[in-house]
Amino acid sequence: MATTIGFCNLSPVFRRDMKSAYVKPKLPSPILKPLAVSAEQASIAGFAATATTSFAEKKKSSDQEGEPTKKIKRLLDVEESEEYCGGKRKSLKDYFEEAKSMMIRSDGGQPRWFTPIECGSHAPADSPLLLYIPGLVKVIERKIKSEKNGLGKRPIYLVGESLGACLALAVAARNPHLDLVLILANPGDPFKMALDNVVKGVLLQPTVEGLSQNLVSMLSYIPVRFKSQVLADILPKETLLWKLELLRSASAYANARLHAVKAQTLILCSGKDQLLPSQVEGRRLRCAISNCQTRSFNDSGHFLFLEDGVDLVTIIKSANFYRHGKIVDCISDFIPPSTSELNKVHENIRSLIAVTSPVMLSTLEDGKIVRGLSGIPSEGPVLFVGNHMLLGLELIPMITQFIIEKNILLRGITHPLIFFKMRDGFEGAFDLLRLMGAVPLSATNFYKVLSSKSHVLMYPGGGRESLHRKGEEYKLFWPEQSEFVRVAAKFGAKIIPFGAVGEDDVAQLVLDYNDPIKIPFLETLADDGVNINPRSGLSGEVANQDVHTPICVPKVPGRIYIYFGKPIETTGRKHELRDRKKSHEVYLQVKSEVEQCLAFLKDKREHDPYRNVFSRLIYQATHGFTCQIPTFPL
Incomplete structure (x- = not known):
């Protein structure tokens, strides 16, 4: 089942704690006229977004050992009891509970699609489509083609990280006639990783341990009483090895077809990725793909989208990648900075x-x-x-x-x-x-x-x-x-x-x-x-x-x-x-x-x-x- 999520079209009020170091600011008027969308109240501001979790090609077994990774993507902050569009925003704990009951089962069924956000409002009719993908190429292709007929001239955004990034590249290579925008976080080449490990005398087990260190970072977002359960039930060592094998196969497929990728592409590279050489790979792909840019996050690890301060909406807007048509219209496509974005800008320039x-x-x-x-x-x-x-x-x-x-x-x-x-x-x-x-x-x-x-x-x-x-x-x-x-x-x-x-x-x-x-x-x-x-x-x-x-x-x-x-x-x-x-x-x-x-x-x-x-x-x-x-x- 595919669920499309929308966003609340709210005008933000500036936070009262946004102080000037040189002027005692007046309280702002209740509505900031030019600023129309609040990112902390929107999953993907301006997008009709479909968050996808695909678990095709499951390994059959009598128990849960060796099941594929249950990829749960946090698209926005998930603090408990936070107000969201008149209701309550669910916590990450809630989604792990729901994922465990709904997603983690080997029944041979179709890939499951879910949204981590519940909101009464729907996206505007003219919003482009955004898919977050760790699914399979043909499944994604079917979804894109079924949605494209109703989108007119609007592009489709494919957001993928690691394995999902390889799949997005494969989809783009197979569909050069479609207007796609790729946002790829830490796309990896396991062959290079293996070569690096051989040179350094590192075997696969330390590689898995490196991934585990990244998981520690991810688990900092999960309540303490759930950590052991998450490690045991959702991310066992066998699952990690299985994912590495999938990544090897997907990257080989995508690498052989990079010359055919015509999509507008933005690659996000972490500087402290302990699983993959993301920055080296980002530079390689930038040269191999004709319409490609990169952004570096020097202090981030492999799970980029789970880290505080990394906002996908802000990244897309800042890179000038948000558009409704074939090209960006600087007036009609402009989404004003949200309150949190303005506060972050102010914090960064406070010393100056x-x-x-x-x-x-x-x-x-x-x-x-x-x-x-x-x-x-x-x-x-x-x-x-x-x-x-x-x-x-x-x-x-x-x-x-x-x-x-x-x-x-x-x-x-x-x-x-x-x-x-x-x-x-x-x-x-x-x-x-x-x-x-x-x-x-x-x-x-x-x-x-x-x-x-x-x-x-x-x-x-x-x-x-x-x-x-x-x-x-x-x-x-x-x-x-x-x-x-x-x-x-x-x-x-x-x-x-x-x-x-x-x-x-x-x-x-x-x-x-x-x-x-x-x-x-x-x-x-x-x-x-x-x-x-x-x-x-x-x-x-x-x-x-x-x-x-x-x-x-x-x-x-x-x-x-x-x-x-x-x-x-x-x-x-x-x-x-x-x-x-x-x-x-x-x-x-x-x-x-x-x-x-x-x-x-x-x-x-x-x-x-x-x-x-x-x-x-x-x-x-x-x-x-x-x-x-x-x-x-x-």
């Missing part, structure tokens, strides 16, 4: 926020400059236009503060390169930007994101400003002609110019694009020589968008300052600003006000008694580390 103590200023309608973002309109569309600091240092504090103080998610227009396949080792570098709603630069995407009434962040200087050379701090590299005014006017968007300073107090640029020193692995972030230039048709400095990695050294941190000027209205000016001359005048006005914002901040920060980190630490030591640190008088 603490040492730079950003100062945010905005301008009210009457022209008064105030501390904080009260001058920012809550309703979109709003277009923020400003300067890039080195490596976009202003992005983290800006996006974070907008979420905490205004409950607003900024959709940044970014270099298209961050959405392309990167050189091995750099692929996860921009996952955070994609998770937070980055949009690749193009006229179509800019039109779409403004039409959605979002708060949009644009940098006319683009990569040329964020990767500027030595001595070019705070210099604008804007195109000669307007790129955004007429589109903003079409939707009546408010244009807010802003300036950001502080990079020269945080880092020192040592090597830039012009330096004669050549470091091969830092020449470009692009893979296979790909270097996308979104402004190749323009002239001047802004057309020089070559991607490189500048070398910086940290300095005793000063402060980051961001000042948002008075909004420029375009409502009612749609027809007026169709005229190129008129729109160019507004474009020059915006550029001029950005330069004024920069000049204002560079002057005022000289009068900030807390510009240096040591003076800020002394202030916090006497007033508390959650206090708002003063700045220059306004």
Whole structure:
């Protein structure tokens, strides 16, 4: 029996404990408008998911020794007594009990399919299908083909780990005409594992012991009184040996057909996998499969999906793999970050926020400059236009503060390169930007994101400003002609110019694009020589968008300052600003006000008694580390 599970389409409320290290945050409004799906309340957010447990080809015996592994997949946290969609979420203990009574029996029947989540809501009709598979190839094929007729142009996601990953590759190779997305966790090649063991003088028994160590990690999620029962009844040594034999057969089949795999593939590799050489195998498959990316989890073991902090939904979204059609639509396919994702992001960047103590200023309608973002309109569309600091240092504090103080998610227009396949080792570098709603630069995407009434962040200087050379701090590299005014006017968007300073107090640029020193692995972030230039048709400095990695050294941190000027209205000016001359005048006005914002901040920060980190630490030591640190008088 196949059961399709849905998700609750709930708008999350930010947790009250999400505090800022530099601003005492206001309580957010009850609903964060742009954020629509809470991952901790969804099994697979945005998917019509079928969790499958297949136990075909069972070994016949009078008792349970040698039965196949009873694969029970935890798709989300399973804390006891936790609320879920108006009911109670079951614990892992409950699922082991149910699995023992329903799944663990040798009756020669068909593979059993079950869902580990019970929820009254169903997935939206346009959701893609996701299958978690440790089943057999032909069974999976039948399921895919039966479901595909009702999915239209939507893809089918196959999520497999270890043996399931080999089966997913085999299914993809046999069905290159189907639109499949493969998410493979720790796919293994037992031949390589055996060779490694021979070289090291390791026999099979230590290999099983290595797997047992991984099982200890998994069993940490199970109540103590159930551990011995689980080991004895569900995962005996014979079962592990049986699984290794299945894995050998499946990997041999899949390896012989890798050239035929056309599916979009994401391989998740654990750094501490004691059963399989997952990272080595991930790199091999990345080269062997034409449309493949990898992500490394250096501190994780073989059972990746059972570990805290590993969220399959977040991984898929961050890698830009979530889509409803043939290609990703950055607007309609975007699932906003959930509360737990935002909390994790905030936790990861807390130290940077603490040492730079950003100062945010905005301008009210009457022209008064105030501390904080009260001058920012809550309703979109709003277009923020400003300067890039080195490596976009202003992005983290800006996006974070907008979420905490205004409950607003900024959709940044970014270099298209961050959405392309990167050189091995750099692929996860921009996952955070994609998770937070980055949009690749193009006229179509800019039109779409403004039409959605979002708060949009644009940098006319683009990569040329964020990767500027030595001595070019705070210099604008804007195109000669307007790129955004007429589109903003079409939707009546408010244009807010802003300036950001502080990079020269945080880092020192040592090597830039012009330096004669050549470091091969830092020449470009692009893979296979790909270097996308979104402004190749323009002239001047802004057309020089070559991607490189500048070398910086940290300095005793000063402060980051961001000042948002008075909004420029375009409502009612749609027809007026169709005229190129008129729109160019507004474009020059915006550029001029950005330069004024920069000049204002560079002057005022000289009068900030807390510009240096040591003076800020002394202030916090006497007033508390959650206090708002003063700045220059306004």
